Amino acid sequence: MKNLAESVNIEAAEIMKIFQWKGTTDQLTDEEKTHLKYEIADTLIYLFYMCDQLKIDPVDVMKAKLEYNKGRHWKKDKE
Template sequence: MDYKDVEQGLIDFRDKKGWEKYHNLKDLAISLNLEASEVLEIFQWEPSNHELTAGERDHLEEELADTLIYTFYMCNRLGINPLDIVAKKMKFNQKRHWDKTE
C-alpha cells in the first residue's frame, strides 16, 4: 500500500464518521501530541534498556500508528506529502551534520 492509498483510506474513514469539522490544524496538533504522550507512557518508569514484551510492542505499534494518522491528517490539511517533507529534512540534516569536517 502506498501513501496515497493510506491517505485516501483515512479521508474516507474521517468523512464517513463526519469528523472533518474537527480536523483543523490546532485540534490535529493537540491530538498528535496526546498520542505521542501515549507512546512515551509505554516507557515511563522503565530502565533505558527495557525489553518490550509482546503486549507492549503491540501497544507501541498502535500508538505509533495513531501518531502517524494525525500527522497524515495534518499533511493532508496542508496539502503536503509527508514523504516529501521527510526527504527534504533528511537532505537538510545531511548538509548540516554530515558534510561538516570536524
C-alpha cells in the first residue's frame, strides 16, 4: 500500500511540474496537454489500484465526498 501511495504522489507531482513557472493565464501547448493527459492517467491508475486493494468503490467515495462538500463553506463563498 505504501508503494501505491508514493506512486500516486509522484505522478501528482508530475502534473504540477507541467504548470511550474506558468502564470495563471498561460495556456498549455498541445505537447503539454498530451503530457498532462498521460500524467492524469498515471495518477488515476495508481488510485484505482489503491481502491482495488482497499476494496473501495471509487465512484461511491467520490459521490460521498461531493455530497459532503455541498455543506462546506469555501473561502471564495465568504468574499
